[in-house]
Amino acid sequence: MEIKKREFKPGNLLYPVPAVLVSVADGEGNANLFTVAWTGTVCTNPPMLSISVRPERYSYHMLRETGEFVVNLTTESMAFATDFCGVRSGRDTDKWKETGLTKGSARKVLAPIVQESPVSLECRVTEVRELGSHHLFLAEIVAVSVSEAYLDANGTFRLSRARPLAYSHGRYYGLGDCLGSFGYSVRKTPEKKAKARRREKSHDKQQKSEKR
C-alpha cells in the first residue's frame, strides 16, 4: 500500500542537527558566543567544517575581522545556556556572565573555548560564500580540545558520556539509546560467525571426500 505524502513548500527540514556554541573574538580580544545549528562537517582531510551565519548577528563582524572561531559542542546540561546564547545578543548582554559559561584559552586562535564543552574545534576561515539570508563560512579545523573527563581507562574518547545535545525542528533533545555502531548492519554477530564457521567446515569436509 502506498504511504501518503503531503507536499510542503521548499524549506529546511534537515533534522536533527547539533546546536553548537560558536565563540568569537574581535581584534582586541573582546569575546562573544552565539548558537549555531546550521553547521556541518564538510571534509575529513583537511579537517573542515562550515557554519552559516546571518550578517545581522553581532558576532558576524568578529568572524569577518579575525577569520577565526571555535565550535564548542553542547550537552544536555548546557541546553539552557545554548538556547539563551541563541536568543540574546552580545550587543547588549554579556553572555558569559549571564550563562556562567567559562572562557578558556584556545591553542591556536584568538577566540576562547567554552570550558564546559566536551569538544572545542578551533577553526580558521578559508572561504565565505554569501548565499542569501546566511553567509557560509568554510573553515579548516586547526586545533581540537576534548575534556579529559570523557576519556576511558584506555584513553579512548567517549563522547556519548557527555550526553550530547541535538536540535530538531525547534526543540532540544538528548540522544536516547545507542542503536548500533558504525557498520553494525553488516558486522557478523556471534551466531552469524558460528554459522559461517559451520559452513566452512562442511565445505572443507566435502572437498576432502571429493579428493578421495
Ligand SMILES: Cc1cc2nc3c(=O)[nH]c(=O)nc-3n(C[C@H](O)[C@H](O)[C@H](O)COP(=O)(O)O)c2cc1C
Ligand atoms: C537553536 C538555535 C540555532 C541557531 N542557529 C543559528 C545559525 O545557524 N545561524 C545564525 O546566524 N543564527 C543562528 N541562531 C540565532 C543566533 O544564535 C542569535 O541570533 C544570537 O542571538 C546571535 O548572537 P549575537 O548577536 O551575540 O551574535 C540560532 C539560535 C538558536 C536558538
